[in-house]
Amino acid sequence: MDADVTDSAGTPPEPEDRAGAGQPPPATGGGPDTPPAAAKGGRRWLRWTALGVSVVVLAAAATGWWFYRKLDGNIQTDTSAAHELDKYERDRPASMVHDAQNLLLIGSDSRAGDNSSYGRDDGGSQRSDTTILLHLAADRLSATAVSLPRDLMVDIPGCGTPDGTRTKEQFAQFNWAFEFGGAACTIRTVEKMTGVRIDHHMVVDFSGFKDMVDAVDGVEVCLKEPVEDRQAQLKLPAGRQLLHGEQALGFVRSRHGFGDGSDTQRMDRQQQFLGSLVKKVQSNGVLLNPTRLLPVLDAATRSLTTDPGLNTLKDLYDLVRSVRGIPTENIRFLTVPRQPYAYDGNRDELVQPDADRLFKQLREDLPIKVAPAADVEKAKEGGRNGSGPGDDKPDDPGPSASPSAPPVYSGTNAASGMCG
Numbered sequence: 001m002d003a004d005v006t007d008s009a010g011t012p013p014e015p016e017d018r019a020g021a022g023q024p025p026p027a028t029g030g031g032p033d034t035p036p037a038a039a040k041g042g043r044r045w046l047r048w049t050a051l052g053v054s055v056v057v058l059a060a061a062a063t064g065w066w067f068y069r070k071l072d073g074n075i076q077t078d079t080s081a082a083h084e085l086d087k088y089e090r091d092r093p094a095s096m097v098h099d100a101q102n103l104l105l106i107g108s109d110s111r112a113g114d115n116s117s118y119g120r121d122d123g124g125s126q127r128s129d130t131t132i133l134l135h136l137a138a139d140r141l142s143a144t145a146v147s148l149p150r151d152l153m154v155d156i157p158g159c160g161t162p163d164g165t166r167t168k169e170q171f172a173q174f175n176w177a178f179e180f181g182g183a184a185c186t187i188r189t190v191e192k193m194t195g196v197r198i199d200h201h202m203v204v205d206f207s208g209f210k211d212m213v214d215a216v217d218g219v220e221v222c223l224k225e226p227v228e229d230r231q232a233q234l235k236l237p238a239g240r241q242l243l244h245g246e247q248a249l250g251f252v253r254s255r256h257g258f259g260d261g262s263d264t265q266r267m268d269r270q271q272q273f274l275g276s277l278v279k280k281v282q283s284n285g286v287l288l289n290p291t292r293l294l295p296v297l298d299a300a301t302r303s304l305t306t307d308p309g310l311n312t313l314k315d316l317y318d319l320v321r322s323v324r325g326i327p328t329e330n331i332r333f334l335t336v337p338r339q340p341y342a343y344d345g346n347r348d349e350l351v352q353p354d355a356d357r358l359f360k361q362l363r364e365d366l367p368i369k370v371a372p373a374a375d376v377e378k379a380k381e382g383g384r385n386g387s388g389p390g391d392d393k394p395d396d397p398g399p400s401a402s403p404s405a406p407p408v409y410s411g412t413n414a415a416s417g418m419c420g
Contacts, residue, residue, distance in 0.1 A: 070298070071294075071297050071298055071301050071313045072301075072312055072313040074298065074301035074302045074304070075301045075304055075305075075306060075311050075312070075313070075316075076304065076305040076306075076311075077305070077306065077307070077308055077311040078182070078183055078201070078203070078305050078306065078307055078308075079308060080182065080184070081182060081183040081184040081187070081201070081307060082184075082307055082308050084159075084160050084181070084184035084185075085184050085187065085188070088157075088188060091188075092188075092191055092197065093191055093195050093196065093197045093363075094197060095197045095199070096197075096363050096364055096365070097138050097363075097364065097365040098138065099138040099139075100135070100136065100137060100138040100365040101135075101136045101199045101200070102133065102134070102135050102136075102196050102197060102198050102199050102362070103133075103134045103136070103198070103199065103200045103201065103202065104131065104132075104133055104134075104183075104186065104187055104190060104198045104200075104201040104202075105130075105131070105132040105133075105134055105145075105201075105202050105204070106128050106130075106131050106178065106183060106186060106201065106202065106203045106204070107128065107129045107130035107131070107203075107204055107205075107209070108128065108129065108178070108203050108204070108205045108206075128150060128174075128175045128177075128178040128186060129150065129175075129253065130147070130150070130252075130267075130270060131147070131148045131150065131174070131175070131178075131186065131190075132145050132146065132147055132148070133145070133146040133148060133190060133194070133196065133198075133362070134146075135196075135362045135365075136322070136323060137365055138365050140322050140323055140325065140326060141326060141327075141330060142326060142330040142331070142332070142367075143323060143326055143330065143331045143332070144332045144334070144362065144368050145271070145274070145331070145332065145333045145334075146334055146335070146336055146358070146362070147267045147270065147271060147333070147334070147335040147336065148174060148190065148336055149174065149263055149264075149267065149335065149336070149338055149348045150173065150174055150175035150263065151173050151174070151175070151263055151346065151347045151348050152173065152174040152336070152338060152347070152348045152349070152350070153171060153172070153173055153174075153341050153344075153347050153348065153349050154171070154172070154173075154174050154177075154189055154192075154193050155169070155170075155171055155189070155192060155193070156169065156170055156171070156172050156174075156176060156177045156180065156185065156189050157169050157185070157188050157189065157192060159177070159180045159181030159184065159185035159188065160181055160184070160185075161180060161181055162182070167180045167181065167185075173347055174189065177189040183201050183203060183305075183307075186201075187201060193350075193359075194359040194362065194363075195359055195360075195363055196359060196362050196363050199309070200306065200307050200309050200310045201306065201307050202304060202305070202306050202310065203304070203305040203306075204300075204303055204304055204305075205303050206249055207302075207303045208299070208300065208302060208303025208304060209245075209248070209249055209252075209303075210245030210246060210248065210249050211245065211299035211300075211302060211303065212277075212296065212299045212300050213243070213244060213245050213248040213249075213277070214244055214245045214299065215295040215296040215298070215299040215300075216277065216280055216281055216286060216296060218242040218243055218244045218248070219242070219243055219248060219273060219276050219277050219280060220240065220241070220242050220243075220276060220280070220417070220418065220419055221240075221241060221243055221251065221272075221273065221276065221418045221419070222239070222240045222241075222418050222419040223236060223237075223238050223239060223241070224238060225238050226238045227251075227254070227257040227258060228257055229250065229254040229255075229256045229257030229258075231254075231255075231256055232250040232251075232253045232254035232255070232256070232257065233246070233250050234247065234250030234251060234254050234257055236251070240419055248273070251269070251273065252266075252269065252270045252273050253266075254266070254269075263348075264335070267335050268335070271333035271334070271335070271411065271412055272333075272412055272416075272417075272418045273418065274333060274414075275328075275331070275333055275412055275413060275414040275415075275416060275417055275418070276414075276417040276418045276419075278328065278331055278414040279328050279414050279415065279417050281296070282324070282328055282414075297313070297316070300316075301313070301316070327415070328413065328414040328415040329413050329414070329415040330413070331413055331414035331415075332368065332369075332370045332411055332412075332413050333370070333411050333412050333413065333414075334368075334370050334409045334410060334411030334412075335410070335411070336350065336355055336358065337350065337351040337354035337355045337358065337409065338350055338351055338355070339351050354407075354409075357407055358407065358409065361406075361407060366406070367406035368406060368407060368409065369406050369407070369408040369409070370408065370409055370410070370411030370412060370413060371408050371409075371410065371411070372410070372412075373410040376408060376409065376410045377410075379408070
């Protein structure tokens with residue numbers, strides 16, 4: 001062993017002074033087992049990772065806030081309706097059950113703007129093409145959607161008009177109320193007819209409906225026969241098929257392409273379609289999946305006008321969250337009991353006492369059941385023939401039912417869908 005390898009204490013000698021003569025040895029850092037370069041690289045990697053994560057979090061937060069502001073800004077508020085309703089607060093019915101809610105859903109047939117392809121815009125006038133009274137039970141375990149025929153003859157109160165004048169109180173067809181005084185006049189007409197307090201209202205136009213159907217990738221329908229209705233811009237083959245925006249709108253609006261062309265059949269078809277739409281939204285997990293829910297919310301809010309109590313995204317989200325757990329079989333669709341008007345077969349009138357009993361059930365948040373029309377008629381015939389309630393079914397519909405049994409009306413539920 002060479003003598004200059006170690007000194008007498010076994011300590012390595014000082015390195016020879018070459019290019020770095022007189023310079024201190026490089027700092028180690030990072031611990032005895034960590035090479036200096038690796039320690040510096042590790043710290044740099046951690047700093048860049050933390051910075052990257054921060055940027056992603058901030059970007060996600062900014063994107064979320066942008067979406068929230070966008071959706072929130074989509075919603076239009078009907079302050080004029082709220083102002084008009086305040087004038088008649090003393091005349092309006094009171095809410096009878098805490099936490100139960102009644103919403104009036106109005107489909108507008110306005111031809112203004114993007115809707116001009118469906119007909120002439122006659123200066124901005126519009127009527128309600130479809131009106132649904134939606135009752136949400138206080139326990140949020142059921143929901144009942146009652147269609148109100150647009151040709152139903154009703155008492156329309158005197159209403160304020162957009163030009164500042166007032167209409168006189170009159171007996172006329174229901175959808176004139178929306179033309180006379182917008183949502184406020186329609187709400188007052190419904191409250192006068194039913195005694196049900198309307199808590200909120202929403203107005204959706206043609207474009208909004210189409211966009212919502214497209215946002216859930218279409219709705220499936222089943223047709224026994226091919227359909228062609230030029231007025232509704234609809235031509236469909238028979239069988240099972242998936243309808244998207246334009247076709248879906250034509251399907252729910254068509255009167256001349258199906259059966260006898262009556263509004264009765266049209267409302268039944270609308271209810272079946274809405275049931276299929278609700279079923280698809282729930283089965284696809286849209287309400288629980290933000291990436292799927294955002295397009296639906298965007299489509300819904302872009303053509304939505306609401307009262308001030310539902311005019312924010314948070315308000316709508318809270319409403320959706322409160323009902324998303326309702327089983328589809330407990331989401332019921334029916335039409336208010338009606339028959340051809342005695343003085344004009346092209347108009348409708350309420351069937352009593354069936355209609356008043358339905359309104360009482362809604363006011364008091366009591367059970368309502370629906371069944372296919374053939375079953376309801378059969379049960380009624382059984383009652384008239386003296387077979388008595390419950391001979392064929394546990395719940396006997398309409399007038400033949402016992403006073404304590406839930407009334408059964410002709411209708412469907414969201415679990416059925418159009419194709420079973």
